[in-house]
Amino acid sequence: MNAPALPVPYIAAWSGEPTAQRRIVCRADGIAYADEQPSDRDQHGVLWNGRAYARGTGRPRFGEVHPARQRDAMAHLLCQVCGTPADRNDRGTLWLLEDNRGDWPDWPDRLMTTHPPVCLRCARLAADLCPHLHGGYVAVRVRESDPCAVLGRLWAPTALGTPRKLDRGVVAYGEPAARWVTAGQLIRSLHGCTSVDLDAE
Numbered sequence: 001m002n003a004p005a006l007p008v009p010y011i012a013a014w015s016g017e018p019t020a021q022r023r024i025v026c027r028a029d030g031i032a033y034a035d036e037q038p039s040d041r042d043q044h045g046v047l048w049n050g051r052a053y054a055r056g057t058g059r060p061r062f063g064e065v066h067p068a069r070q071r072d073a074m075a076h077l078l079c080q081v082c083g084t085p086a087d088r089n090d091r092g093t094l095w096l097l098e099d100n101r102g103d104w105p106d107w108p109d110r111l112m113t114t115h116p117p118v119c120l121r122c123a124r125l126a127a128d129l130c131p132h133l134h135g136g137y138v139a140v141r142v143r144e145s146d147p148c149a150v151l152g153r154l155w156a157p158t159a160l161g162t163p164r165k166l167d168r169g170v171v172a173y174g175e176p177a178a179r180w181v182t183a184g185q186l187i188r189s190l191h192g193c194t195s196v197d198l199d200a201e
Contacts, residue, residue, distance in 0.1 A: 012061060067185065141196050
């Protein structure tokens, strides 16, 4: 008897979606693609990783996030599992977060996360199957969340004027470094958080 197939999260990459091999060049104010198109940058002017968009093609890469779908889910508050609108009520949008309640007194207020919210139908599935929640999770209603930063690859100019790779890191919108990053994930900061009982929800 075959085990049931695991659902593939909306934000997961597939093997049929290779990363685009595009030449990056240095300009006076940061990096750019040599063949850059307006859609390569977000509304804050940050350059994004290019990856083919062919959801369902090949095999799912559960450990990899598709940049465009993660950005879409975070920008529009879509469920990370199914891609439909995340659940929202008068207490806010539903998020499942790693249980780090000991990090600061009013956690998770001001938490910055790359993980999109969830819809109520997918919440239990996400709690059971998402690797980042295996150490324990907290269900939270979030009244406000702001796109505030990106996670991506930082670059710097060399003496020859060509770009060189630096480490991956978090770069806030508005920082000078935001012109020197190829973003892979959008980050939101969470505010007005209330912990809830997922079963009661």
